[in-house]
Amino acid sequence: MKKDEIEKLITLSSDLRWKIGDEFHDSLAEGIYADASEISNASVSRANEKKKFRLDSKIDSIVTSKTWGFPIMFLILALILWITIVGANYPSAMLSNLLLDNVHPFLKEVAANIGMPWWLDGFLIDGVYLAVAWVVAVMLPPMAIFFPLFTLLEDFGYLPRVAFNMDYLFKKSGAHGKQALTMSMGFGCNAAGVVATRIIDSPRERLIAIITNNFSLCNGRWPTQILIATIFIGAVVPSSFSAVASMSAVIGIAILGIFFMFLTSWALTKTVLKGEVSTFNLELPPYRPPRVLKTIYTSLIDRTLIVLWRAIVFAAPAGAVIWLISNIYIGNESIAAWTINFLDGFGFLLGLNGVILLAYIVAIPANEIVIPTILMLTVLVTGVTGGEGAGVMFELDSVNATGDLLRAGGWTLLTAVNLMLFSLLHNPCSTTIYTIYKETNSLKWTTVATILPIIMGFIVTFLVAQIWRLF
Amino acid sequence: MNYNPVNALLIFFGLVLIGYLLFRPKSGWFWIIKNNLKSNEKIIIEDVLKQLYHNENSGKEMNLHDLSNSLKFSDGTIVDVVKKMAIIDLITFNGDIIQLTSSGRDYALRIVRVHRLWEKYLAEKTGFDKTEWHDRAEKMEHKLSHEETDRLASHLGNPKYDPHGDPIPTKLGKVASLEGEFLSSLKVGTIGRIIHIEDEPDVIYKQILAEKIHIGSQIRVIENNKERVVFYAEGQEFILAPIVAANITIALLEKEESLEENMARLSSLKDNEEAEIIGISKESRGDGRRRLLDLGFVKGAKISIDLKSPLGNPIAYLIKGTSIALRKDQASKILIKKGVKHGK
Numbered sequence: 001m002k003k004d005e006i007e008k009l010i011t012l013s014s015d016l017r018w019k020i021g022d023e024f025h026d027s028l029a030e031g032i033y034a035d036a037s038e039i040s041n042a043s044v045s046r047a048n049e050k051k052k053f054r055l056d057s058k059i060d061s062i063v064t065s066k067t068w069g070f071p072i073m074f075l076i077l078a079l080i081l082w083i084t085i086v087g088a089n090y091p092s093a094m095l096s097n098l099l100l101d102n103v104h105p106f107l108k109e110v111a112a113n114i115g116m117p118w119w120l121d122g123f124l125i126d127g128v129y130l131a132v133a134w135v136v137a138v139m140l141p142p143m144a145i146f147f148p149l150f151t152l153l154e155d156f157g158y159l160p161r162v163a164f165n166m167d168y169l170f171k172k173s174g175a176h177g178k179q180a181l182t183m184s185m186g187f188g189c190n191a192a193g194v195v196a197t198r199i200i201d202s203p204r205e206r207l208i209a210i211i212t213n214n215f216s217l218c219n220g221r222w223p224t225q226i227l228i229a230t231i232f233i234g235a236v237v238p239s240s241f242s243a244v245a246s247m248s249a250v251i252g253i254a255i256l257g258i259f260f261m262f263l264t265s266w267a268l269t270k271t272v273l274k275g276e277v278s279t280f281n282l283e284l285p286p287y288r289p290p291r292v293l294k295t296i297y298t299s300l301i302d303r304t305l306i307v308l309w310r311a312i313v314f315a316a317p318a319g320a321v322i323w324l325i326s327n328i329y330i331g332n333e334s335i336a337a338w339t340i341n342f343l344d345g346f347g348f349l350l351g352l353n354g355v356i357l358l359a360y361i362v363a364i365p366a367n368e369i370v371i372p373t374i375l376m377l378t379v380l381v382t383g384v385t386g387g388e389g390a391g392v393m394f395e396l397d398s399v400n401a402t403g404d405l406l407r408a409g410g411w412t413l414l415t416a417v418n419l420m421l422f423s424l425l426h427n428p429c430s431t432t433i434y435t436i437y438k439e440t441n442s443l444k445w446t447t448v449a450t451i452l453p454i455i456m457g458f459i460v461t462f463l464v465a466q467i468w469r470l471f
Numbered sequence: 472m473n474y475n476p477v478n479a480l481l482i483f484f485g486l487v488l489i490g491y492l493l494f495r496p497k498s499g500w501f502w503i504i505k506n507n508l509k510s511n512e513k514i515i516i517e518d519v520l521k522q523l524y525h526n527e528n529s530g531k532e533m534n535l536h537d538l539s540n541s542l543k544f545s546d547g548t549i550v551d552v553v554k555k556m557a558i559i560d561l562i563t564f565n566g567d568i569i570q571l572t573s574s575g576r577d578y579a580l581r582i583v584r585v586h587r588l589w590e591k592y593l594a595e596k597t598g599f600d601k602t603e604w605h606d607r608a609e610k611m612e613h614k615l616s617h618e619e620t621d622r623l624a625s626h627l628g629n630p631k632y633d634p635h636g637d638p639i640p641t642k643l644g645k646v647a648s649l650e651g652e653f654l655s656s657l658k659v660g661t662i663g664r665i666i667h668i669e670d671e672p673d674v675i676y677k678q679i680l681a682e683k684i685h686i687g688s689q690i691r692v693i694e695n696n697k698e699r700v701v702f703y704a705e706g707q708e709f710i711l712a713p714i715v716a717a718n719i720t721i722a723l724l725e726k727e728e729s730l731e732e733n734m735a736r737l738s739s740l741k742d743n744e745e746a747e748i749i750g751i752s753k754e755s756r757g758d759g760r761r762r763l764l765d766l767g768f769v770k771g772a773k774i775s776i777d778l779k780s781p782l783g784n785p786i787a788y789l790i791k792g793t794s795i796a797l798r799k800d801q802a803s804k805i806l807i808k809k810g811v812k813h814g815k
Binding site for chain 2: 025026030057060061064069167204273276277279283463465467
């Protein structure tokens with residue numbers, strides 16, 4: 001074709017484009033729908049669908065009603081969390097009995113018999129193995145209970161109704177109603193919660209849900225909260241109320257997390273995220289009987305095992321680091337002791353201490369090992385008798401003994417309260433950070449999601465500590 | 472240093488205050504310094520050109536005094552810049568009236584083109600709020616090069632109008648005409664369509680937005696006097712002050728080509744009512760609009776309310792056999808015709 005002909009063609013096309021105007025896409029969609037309905041009218045015969053429809057709308061009129069909508073929702077969520085926390089205790093105890101109390105000594109014995117040098121034995125068995133075993137024992141059972149339950153609800157079709165009910169509240173902070181679901185999923189595991197944000201198809205709201213998922217107290221943090229609340233909060237009230245007091249403290253922290261989630265969502269929409277595209281729509285699919293076996297299978301494979309695998313991959317090096325810093329000496333102090341001394345001043349400002357800060361640094365891979373690490377480090381720096389040796393994480397059988405050890409480490413009620421706050425407001429675990437990066441594909445948003453909560457944690461614990469000390 | 476919680480708190484709040492003063496939106500010191508560093512001659516020249524262009528288009532003549540009144544730069548700077556612009560043949564003096572030369576006019580058109588294209592871009596491809604489009608475009612118009620502008624235009628499909636209804640000049644400087652009359656000048660009973668909403672001054676634009684008046688809406692004037700202009704559009708009555716109404720341009724329609732009088736917004740649909748969709752308002756843009764079309768919110772589709780959420784918003788609508796929840800502000804941008812017979 002000659003050059004001027006091509007140019008003529010281009011001018012013609014841009015002229016035509018002007019003439020078609022903005023309605024172009026509308027007409028196209030209309031045309032497609034018109035054709036589609038013609039085809040379906042001609043070829044599809046509808047059976048009696050009315051009956052099923054009536055049942056659907058009956059369920060809908062209850063679960064989205066003004067009186068029952070919210071109570072049903074909270075009841076179901078509370079029930080799932082309760083089953084998860086209580087139900088996970090037994091398998092967790094069994095697993096930790098097996099992996100920590102039996103396999104670990106056995107491995108040590110084998111290592112001693114084959115004459116493995118002490119440092120290799122410590123590095124591999126006390127460091128790497130123990131961290132992995134711990135994560136498996138604490139993480140696997142709750143996830144194996146929580147995710148199938150959640151997936152069953154999803155399969156049944158109830159979850160979109162929750163999003164529908166909650167949307168107005170989330171809209172006020174610029175978020176999507178479906179964030180209620182990813183937030184609840186975050187109570188199980190933040191990494192899984194971040195993956196679950198795929199159900200939000202609006203880019204801006206999805207980013208909000210990803211960044212704020214960390215404010216849902218995850219399975220790895222519930223045990224920490226419960227333990228610390230039992231030891232310190234339960235102790236300030238008469239013993240008959242201690243269970244109630246500590247339980248409400250933990251629930252209070254979880255609710256505070258939801259508050260921070262709304263606050264951050266709102267702040268993000270008003271600032272860094274306001275340029276992102278926002279579209280809303282929510283389909284309410286018909287209910288259907290859940291396929292129990294398939295659900296259990298897929299939720300175990302898709303959610304539990306993948307998340308567990310990632311956690312193990314990250315926990316292994318963390319175990320190694322924990323062992324190394326406690327066993328490598330500079331001068332006559334271990335690296336851990338040096339760091340703790342260094343961090344103590346800053347820790348004091350936050351109403352925490354160096355041990356806690358160091359534990360949170362080395363336990364970035366998994367929140368599950370925070371408490372064992374704190375106990376080990378406390379023994380290391382205070383020189384109290386007990387524990388399993390430098391770099392070997394442990395937990396005590398009795399809550400009282402744990403309390404005594406922590407008090408010997410200089411803990412007060414303020415330390416406990418601030419630890420609970422800091423456990424809620426700190427960077428996501430490395431599994432979650434990695435997942436955020438995979439989902440957003442952006443270094444910028446991963447950094448925001450990582451740094452933002454820890455800054456909030458610093459500010460909140462700092463303010464609490466100062467105000468506490470004023471009185 | 473002695474530790475004391477009061478000192479610690481004081482230092483903390485001191486830092487927060489400094490951070491706030493430096494970085495608060497718009498008037499933070501950091502932004503002010505940053506803007507001053509960038510505020511160079513090119514920007515001033517382009518702002519002067521744009522000002523002259525708009526005034527010449529509306530038939531107003533400007534002298535140096537008017538110019539410095541309408542721009543936020545100091546008088547000295549403007550005098551310097553105007554001198555220079557006369558030398559490089561962008562403007563000429565006719566007495567004390569300043570006029571654009573043809574090259575000045577071309578340059579001004581290019582700036583206007585970038586401004587309107589960028590507003591279109593913000594409307595279609597980003598989530599920025601309407602109220603921010605103008606200010607952001609004001610900054611961007613000084614930044615984009617020729618090639619970037621052309622690429623932007625073709626990326627947007629060479630649009631004819633910006634989201635306010637202003638024509639976008641083409642690459643060759645062609646400007647589509649905007650033929651309409653100001654709402655404030657229409658007689659009672661006139662039927663027309665909103666084709667343009669002026670986004671300056673800000674105060675009036677925000678009032679129009681607050682009324683939820685949508686571009687592209689069909690209107691009928693009910694009352695027009697010195698106190699107020701009342702018109703009927705999309706099933707609702709709107710009342711405006713004449714000065715506000717003057718910022719809305721209407722294209723007149725013949726009575727015959729006017730569409731249904733019982734057109735309404737989907738947000739006004741009640742329980743147990745059934746309606747037919749007429750279309751989606753021009754106010755619904757970009758991905759959001761495409762999404763609605765894909766879900767089946769197209770002309771002729773039957774629609775009714777399926778469910779209301781406990782807090783009243785969103786509402787799930789039954790369309791093409793599925794239940795889809797929309798928020799109120801979205802539903803207000805879908806136009807329906809009520810009173811369709813109950814389908815089976």
